[in-house]
Amino acid sequence: MLKTLKQSAIVAKHILSLSSSTKSFTRHLSIKTFPPLQSKLSALCSNGQLQDALLEMAVQGLEIKFEGYDTILNECVNRKALREGQRVHTHMIKTQYFPPLYLRTRLVILYCKCDCLDDARHVFDEMPERNVVSWTAMISGYSQNGFSSEALSLFVQMLRSGTEPNEFTLATTLPCCTGDCGLDYGRQIHSVIIRYNYESHVFVGSSLLDMYAKAGKIHEAQRVFDGLVERDVVSCTAMIAGYAQLGFDVEAVELFRRLLKEGMSSNYVTYTSLLTALSGLAALDQGKQVHNHILRRELVSYVVLQNSMIDMYAKCGNLMYARRVFDRIPERSVISWNAMLVGYSKHGMGSNVIELFKLMRAEGKVKPDSVTFLAVLSGCSHGGMEDTGLGIFDEMVAQKDGFMPNIEHYGCVVDLLGRSGRLEQALKFIDEMPYKPTAAIWGSLLGACKVHSNIDVGEYVGSKLVEIEPENAGNYVILSNLYASAGRWEEVRNLRELMKEKAVSKEPGRSWIEIDQTLHTFHASDRSHPRKDEVQMKVKELLVRLKEAGYEPDLSCVLYDVEDEQKEKILMGHSEKLALAFGLLSTCEGSPLRVIKNLRICVDCHNFAKFISKLYGRQVSIRDKNRFHHIKGGVCSCGDYW
């Protein structure tokens, strides 16, 4: 009797220990099926023998129930084993097993992970009951596959059903708030977040600040970031990336430095965002330093990071380094190719663009995409290879690479035709293309009219532009330049009146130059730089010397209605001239000058830089909003077309 009792106690203890190890699912346990089958299945699964595990399930038939399905479905999810998962699902149906909520949710997760959203949704719709996890799993499936509106509408349905969202749901749903109404949806979710007190949760907070940053609301992003009770790599990276994406490059770099000092950990994503900011600044010395950090930390094998480095070096003007990074990537993605192609294109190196594009086609490992063709077409345009570009467009239309041109590619063709002076043909092309012309397309044609001094087409195009984009000052400037160059001052005056009427404002011009790892920024007519007086003197000195050599300030670049003397003063205050003067003051004779400008360079500054390169024997490179100008001996790589 005593012996039997003792035995029962041992059995009971065994069951209890099993219960605690399998958490809350103990009610399904039976000594008959568990533990031998369970441990056998687990062993098979962990050995990767999913097939054998399935066979074992089939042999055991209905005896398996929860534990068996759970074990094998778990393994299917971990390995994204769709076929095996489907067989388990079929097995459930065949044996008329009625899965509980937990297993149904596992099926939803499995199908979502394997990109079978319809199957996931089917299981989800058939669920007799749902909890926050099943809702979140389905929302996450949509969210991660880019089906934002489905995810958002499911989120709304979830709230209506009375299920409260948790931190997982909120962090998953926020990334769906993109596009036109993204900010509105985002703000509504923000209010839900506040209601449930998740604003300072690190995952929810990073998602929230990212949403604001992507909507261009940097201050709101910053407010969320400042309110986080705990910060980690992701939230910090999100903030740095937010700054970088919106062009707050200095803030991005400063935040990175500050956080580094505070001991924040960083990973390859952090460096990617940091490189974006350094690319914007064209801070070559700092970029090289970051490259060294990446090498030392052995992060260099991330393709994303290598792509960022190609872009950084190209935007800093060093194509040789960019190419070296490109050549060392073992598995290039389409973005690696594009970054390199865009690099050559912006530097006006048309033949390099074509050569690399041929290599890409010949290798055939990576398919060109929309950006590839934009880079190739604009590369032909910047490099003065109009007919080659037009030929490639024809190949696109003929579907040589299985890729149809979109409106932006049509825009490139307008650019190519305009550049080669075929303005009437460009007008006809716009008229016949299958898209409605955008302001950018008219804008590029207007630029072409200015370069080729074609008033007739220019007037027509200008009127179209002012109609679509009355607030864009750049359009008035080009049109006014066009009238001025034809001596039609009456029209220039009318245009100026029109500008005043529409209260057009221009983004303030800004240029900078990197000297010994420090960026020196100048604004138009800047009086804030510590060496402003020296700079001013230098510009005056340059003006005298350049005039002796034949330079004549192009007063038509000034739109204000003032005396010519005043116009010359305004021109001499242009930020790129200040940066060039400062460069001459701070570097030794013969060394190259590298200036960055936030807007497109004006004709007068371009001419000014050409004279400097010739008279002072300097290679001058200027990166403007559109492209690089490499000026040597008074000749610019853009061929005076930009």
Added chain:
DNA sequence: TTAGGGTTAG
């Protein structure tokens, strides 16, 4: 069981 940040182009 479910979650957040990143690269080219414009």
